[in-house]
Amino acid sequence: MNNNPSLEKTSDHFTIAEMISGKIPFICTTQITDFQYIIENLPLQSTLSKRYLFSQKYMREPQKIENELNNIDFVLRWKQNNVQKAEKINFLLSQFRDIEKTFQNLHNNLILNDIDFFEIKNFAFLTQEIHILCQDIPFFKIANLDKIVILLDPQNTHSQGFYIYDDYSSELAILRKQMRENSQNDTDLITQCIEIEDNIRIKLSQNLQPFAEKLLQNSAQIAYLDILFAKAHQINDLQLCRPQTAVEKTVYQKIFNPLIKNILQSKSKEYQPIDIELENAPILLTGINMGGKTVLLRTLALCQTLYQFGFFVPSRSACIVPKDGLRLSMEDNVNATSGLSSFALEIKRLSSILDEINEGKSLLVLLDEPARSTNPEEGRAIVMAVLKILAEKHVNSCVTTHYDCINIAAKQLRVKGLKDTHNSHSINDLLNNIDYSLTETKEINAPHEALSIAKLLNINKELLSIAEEILSIEK
Amino acid sequence: MPFISEILKYASVSIAGMEKNTGKTETLNYILQRVSKLNHCISVTSIGLDGEQSDQVTHTPKPAIKLYNGMIFTTSEKHYLERQLVSEVLHVSQKQTALGRLITAKVVLEGKITLSGPSETHILQEILDIHATLGAKTSLIDGALSRRSHASPAISKALLLTTGAAFSFDINKLIHQTKYIIQLIDLEQVNTQTKHLLQSIENGIWGIDKNGQLRDLEIKTAFHFEEKKPNLLQYNTLFLAGVLQDKLLNFLRIQDNVKHIELIVNDFTKIFASETVLNAFLQKGGKIKTLYKTKIIALTVNPTSVQGYCLNSALLQQKLKDALQLPVYDVRTLNNNH
Numbered sequence: 001m002n003n004n005p006s007l008e009k010t011s012d013h014f015t016i017a018e019m020i021s022g023k024i025p026f027i028c029t030t031q032i033t034d035f036q037y038i039i040e041n042l043p044l045q046s047t048l049s050k051r052y053l054f055s056q057k058y059m060r061e062p063q064k065i066e067n068e069l070n071n072i073d074f075v076l077r078w079k080q081n082n083v084q085k086a087e088k089i090n091f092l093l094s095q096f097r098d099i100e101k102t103f104q105n106l107h108n109n110l111i112l113n114d115i116d117f118f119e120i121k122n123f124a125f126l127t128q129e130i131h132i133l134c135q136d137i138p139f140f141k142i143a144n145l146d147k148i149v150i151l152l153d154p155q156n157t158h159s160q161g162f163y164i165y166d167d168y169s170s171e172l173a174i175l176r177k178q179m180r181e182n183s184q185n186d187t188d189l190i191t192q193c194i195e196i197e198d199n200i201r202i203k204l205s206q207n208l209q210p211f212a213e214k215l216l217q218n219s220a221q222i223a224y225l226d227i228l229f230a231k232a233h234q235i236n237d238l239q240l241c242r243p244q245t246a247v248e249k250t251v252y253q254k255i256f257n258p259l260i261k262n263i264l265q266s267k268s269k270e271y272q273p274i275d276i277e278l279e280n281a282p283i284l285l286t287g288i289n290m291g292g293k294t295v296l297l298r299t300l301a302l303c304q305t306l307y308q309f310g311f312f313v314p315s316r317s318a319c320i321v322p323k324d325g326l327r328l329s330m331e332d333n334v335n336a337t338s339g340l341s342s343f344a345l346e347i348k349r350l351s352s353i354l355d356e357i358n359e360g361k362s363l364l365v366l367l368d369e370p371a372r373s374t375n376p377e378e379g380r381a382i383v384m385a386v387l388k389i390l391a392e393k394h395v396n397s398c399v400t401t402h403y404d405c406i407n408i409a410a411k412q413l414r415v416k417g418l419k420d421t422h423n424s425h426s427i428n429d430l431l432n433n434i435d436y437s438l439t440e441t442k443e444i445n446a447p448h449e450a451l452s453i454a455k456l457l458n459i460n461k462e463l464l465s466i467a468e469e470i471l472s473i474e475k
Numbered sequence: 476m477p478f479i480s481e482i483l484k485y486a487s488v489s490i491a492g493m494e495k496n497t498g499k500t501e502t503l504n505y506i507l508q509r510v511s512k513l514n515h516c517i518s519v520t521s522i523g524l525d526g527e528q529s530d531q532v533t534h535t536p537k538p539a540i541k542l543y544n545g546m547i548f549t550t551s552e553k554h555y556l557e558r559q560l561v562s563e564v565l566h567v568s569q570k571q572t573a574l575g576r577l578i579t580a581k582v583v584l585e586g587k588i589t590l591s592g593p594s595e596t597h598i599l600q601e602i603l604d605i606h607a608t609l610g611a612k613t614s615l616i617d618g619a620l621s622r623r624s625h626a627s628p629a630i631s632k633a634l635l636l637t638t639g640a641a642f643s644f645d646i647n648k649l650i651h652q653t654k655y656i657i658q659l660i661d662l663e664q665v666n667t668q669t670k671h672l673l674q675s676i677e678n679g680i681w682g683i684d685k686n687g688q689l690r691d692l693e694i695k696t697a698f699h700f701e702e703k704k705p706n707l708l709q710y711n712t713l714f715l716a717g718v719l720q721d722k723l724l725n726f727l728r729i730q731d732n733v734k735h736i737e738l739i740v741n742d743f744t745k746i747f748a749s750e751t752v753l754n755a756f757l758q759k760g761g762k763i764k765t766l767y768k769t770k771i772i773a774l775t776v777n778p779t780s781v782q783g784y785c786l787n788s789a790l791l792q793q794k795l796k797d798a799l800q801l802p803v804y805d806v807r808t809l810n811n812n813h
Binding site (some may be wrong): 114115160193 | 586
């Protein structure tokens with residue numbers, strides 16, 4: 001078995017399904033939770049769309065991302081201008097079944113049965129209907145299935161049902177007529193009918209076979225339309241914005257985490273969105289405990305992920321630099337079964353990220369309290385060293401810490417923190433009393449408010465008083 | 476034909492047998508054949524893989540039923556593909572069953588088919604709704620009084636019960652047991668509000684407080700109630716999502732508040748308590764109600780058993796009629812009588 005973290009240097013070319021499977025070593029569970037919240041809340045109408053959505057890949061080429069965002073933008077505006085049509089389309093989309101297997105069978109020259117024919121017939125009807133409604137959506141390209149309809153609706157009644165119609169064979173029609181007139185079951189007649197019916201099924205399958213490719217393409221187009229419709233709906237629902245592709249700086253105005261916003265809302269609390277800019281240099285983020293540093297890193301990771309999968313992002317405005325990959329290091333992706341300590345795992349992960357940077361990969365690096373689990377002196381040294389390397393290599397990055405870091409080449413941001421410590425008497429007061437916004441600082445000391453917060457959390461009195469005593473002696 | 480016209484009054488009628496070989500298929504075939512001559516659109520489906528699951532357990536082939544032109548039916552994909560009739564596919568369910576998806580179709584040219592259907596009540600309801608949209612005025616359900624099936628014939632508007640020598644050789648015992656089942660069918664139904672509160676609960680024992688609020692008693696199934704006896708006595712109204720057995724009734728009967736206890740079960744098929752224990756509970760003042768209630772409209776009997784034993788049909792019919800105050804028919808003579 002190889003536990004070497006250098007294995008983690010897989011190129012970022014995974015699908016949404018792989019992303020949320022938890023099997024990609026450098027993706028931590030919090031990252032998945034935040035992303036999954038968005039994916040699972042997409043109001044997809046058809047059962048066939050989820051599979052297509054899950055097979056979408058992480059994109060690195062700005063052009064591809066822009067193209068996807070343009071399509072979403074188009075559908076968003078189109079829906080606003082065509083409210084009634086959009087409602088009809090939503091209904092039609094909900095009628096589509098995932099019958100790709102049937103199409104594959106057709107493609108592979110298998111003989112289909114009546115249930116398959118019924119489903120293909122209805123698929124063809126539905127695509128015809130939806131095609132008429134979507135003619136002015138330029139990227140929605142549906143292959144014409146009129147010939148399928150002619151094959152499966154020989155009576156031209158537009159009835160949704162299907163059976164081997166008398167119209168397929170005059171011989172069959174005669175036999176069936178005889179059977180209707182004969183009340184007694186004539187086994188001979190029945191056998192003859194079955195044979196003719198089977199031959200018709202074979203012929204129908206052969207005649208439909210050349211359309212298999214088109215059916216598969218249409219299926220993909222329908223799924224894509226459903227995904228765009230769902231994304232457009234979600235954008236209004238969660239108040240997402242279209243990110244602009246940037247070259248140098250990633251800039252967010254009022255970035256927020258939809259999952260946490262939702263949790264806070266359910267407790268009638270408000271989420272305070274944050275403004276932040278990431279340049280090609282590290283940012284050192286400090287601030288009190290509970291000041292939202294970790295949430296900010298999570299949200300930055302979420303936005304970058306959403307952007308690169310072609311989604312709008314939770315922010316009032318956003319300019320994002322596309323990256324080869326994103327590395328978020330957090331306590332939660334410690335693998336308890338590896339036999340290594342949390343420190344060892346973390347430091348190996350850090351090292352592998354630096355290796356990737358040396359290989360020339362352009363990464364967004366988000367490190368939550370690196371080296372937190374060792375002694376402050378050496379921990380501080382490690383943080384400063386990491387920052388130095390990130391600065392030298394011009395890496396888009398954000399590092400949080402509680403260590404006092406001096407003489408570093410990073411821009412320092414601090415969570416403004418407690419508005420007024422004396423006004424807080426409980427944890428609820430405390431939450432209402434934190435200003436989560438960021439301010440640039442030159443202070444070398446990280447905020448020392450751990451004990452005041454601990455007090456408000458109503459922790460063991462003895463512990464508090466002894467800790468305070470120790471601090472006063474040391475001073 | 477009072478029998479047929481009575482059936483056609485209802486939007487849905489279940490045909491459920493007290494035992495295998497009590498003539499359920501004969502009864503169904505008889506009804507279908509009679510209705511085929513009337514101008515009344517009828518549909519048919521079954522509960523579970525096949526009513527009493529005979530082919531799953533004993534591997535004896537389930538008898539096919541004969542359907543006539545214009546009739547609507549729902550069966551599993553497997554049985555649909557084995558059909559011996561010409562029919563037009565009209566609907567394919569999204570849900571999978573053990574025998575594939577559920578196919579709803581209309582008969583174009585009469586013939587035979589094996590019926591199978593949903594095993595969950597809400598899917599059965601969906602199927603009945605589809606039948607109604609397709610024009611069926613009466614839906615027949617090949618039902619089962621089996622704990623293996625979650626879907627209950629009690630969701631249909633009316634019920635036809637089949638019994639006979641296969642259930643018991645002893646006429647008195649037969650009458651007695653049938654009477655008990657009818658007692659269960661006739662249990663009072665809860666009000667609509669309570670029904671809405673409880674109908675989506677799938678397992679466990681729950682309490683309902685004085686304000687009509689649902690309370691979780693943290694009892695996963697009735698089999699586990701002994702570990703949490705005190706929880707059971709917190710509320711007077713209890714809902715059992717699963718089956719009701721003697722043990723629970725015996726426990727509740729000896730409590731001080733037994734007079735105030737109201738037990739709610741899904742429907743009569745979920746009661747597996749013995750007659751003595753159930754009635755002892757009721758005598759002490761306890762109440763039992765159901766979420767779903769159906770109306771029994773007739774009884775058909777099959778006086779012969781597979782072993783060849785034959786009861787006196789006329790005597791049996793007369794005794795059952797007297798005891799139950801219900802129309803009773805002998806399946807073997809149905810065709811001759813009408």
